[in-house]
Amino acid sequence: MDQPILKVENVHTYYGPLHVLKGVNYDLYKGEIVCLLGGNASGKSTTMKTVLGLVKPTSGQVVFAGERIDRLDTSEIIARGIAVVPEARRIFPRMSVLENLELGAFVRRSDRVGMRSDRDRVLSLFPRLAERRTQLAGTLSGGEQQMLAMGRALMSRPKLLCMDEPSMGLAPQLVEQVFDVIQEINRQGTTIFVVEQNANMALSIAHRGFVLQTGQVVLSGPASELLGTELIRKAYLGETWSPNKQLDNVTKLI
Ligand SMILES: Nc1ncnc2c1ncn2[C@@H]1O[C@H](COP(=O)(O)OP(=O)(O)OP(=O)(O)O)[C@@H](O)[C@H]1O
Ligand SMILES: [Mg+2]
Numbered sequence: 001m002d003q004p005i006l007k008v009e010n011v012h013t014y015y016g017p018l019h020v021l022k023g024v025n026y027d028l029y030k031g032e033i034v035c036l037l038g039g040n041a042s043g044k045s046t047t048m049k050t051v052l053g054l055v056k057p058t059s060g061q062v063v064f065a066g067e068r069i070d071r072l073d074t075s076e077i078i079a080r081g082i083a084v085v086p087e088a089r090r091i092f093p094r095m096s097v098l099e100n101l102e103l104g105a106f107v108r109r110s111d112r113v114g115m116r117s118d119r120d121r122v123l124s125l126f127p128r129l130a131e132r133r134t135q136l137a138g139t140l141s142g143g144e145q146q147m148l149a150m151g152r153a154l155m156s157r158p159k160l161l162c163m164d165e166p167s168m169g170l171a172p173q174l175v176e177q178v179f180d181v182i183q184e185i186n187r188q189g190t191t192i193f194v195v196e197q198n199a200n201m202a203l204s205i206a207h208r209g210f211v212l213q214t215g216q217v218v219l220s221g222p223a224s225e226l227l228g229t230e231l232i233r234k235a236y237l238g239e240t241w242s243p244n245k246q247l248d249n250v251t252k253l254i
Helices: 044-052 074-079 097-104 112-125 127-131 142-154 172-187 199-205 230-237
Strands: 006-015 018-028 033-038 059-064 082-085 160-164 191-196 208-213 216-222
Touching: 006 044, 018 033, 018 044, 018 216, 033 044, 033 172, 033 199, 044 059, 044 074, 044 082, 044 160, 044 191, 074 082, 082 142, 097 112, 097 142, 112 127, 112 142, 112 172, 127 142, 142 160, 142 172, 172 191, 172 199, 191 199, 199 208
Parallel strands: 033 191, 033 208, 082 160, 160 191
Antiparallel strands: 006 018, 006 059, 208 216
């Protein structure tokens, strides 16, 4: 099998005295959509922030495209090909849709021609943004802001796109649209790592999934096998999962 594009090995992360990630391990392979599931405060956002270098792990390592990145600054990590759509989107409300997209291409600002073709590609992925290209981002609807945050992340031409709860606060119909676009971005060649509480929706588009519980990956497997199983619900509710029926390809890790 190929080398993983992202390898997270035995990562421990603290906020002051609070030990949040307690030996997190997982791999992502090129071309995959992988979802990270888990209940509130299980450490999902911290896992993503650790990959992005926004929080530094105390021990363990993060390897991207064969090189260690856990000691690099976030800007260097982004320049190597990882982009993020953070929790709560964080678009620039007083800038237009197009200006927000241009900021997403900041790491490759010398490539004007490439930027223009990427902008056109993003606008064709998100026709609603194309119609609103000169509108101030703060006046977009929640779903449109989500699309803008995704479009902005794509402007850096990432090899790996990380998304933290893209469905949060969106009406069900919009959630479906956002997940359709995630699949389309993946079909166009970007590896996707998505954190979600909406387990059924995330697993319906993902190839594989991991479940995080109090800072550890407790379950992993093909999305099709994790989908709709009682163990997902139990992991979410924080109950201890004791399998009475072993699924073939799902690994219980603790
Ligand atoms: N900057 C911070 N300083 C101190 N503690 C933090 C900080 N960020 C997160 N935490 C704590 O770390 C734990 C994990 O938080 P994290 O945001 O990673 O969880 P999560 O799984 O993303 O939760 P949610 O589903 O609510 O988004 C929580 O107990 C949280 O209070
Ligand atoms: Mg979170």
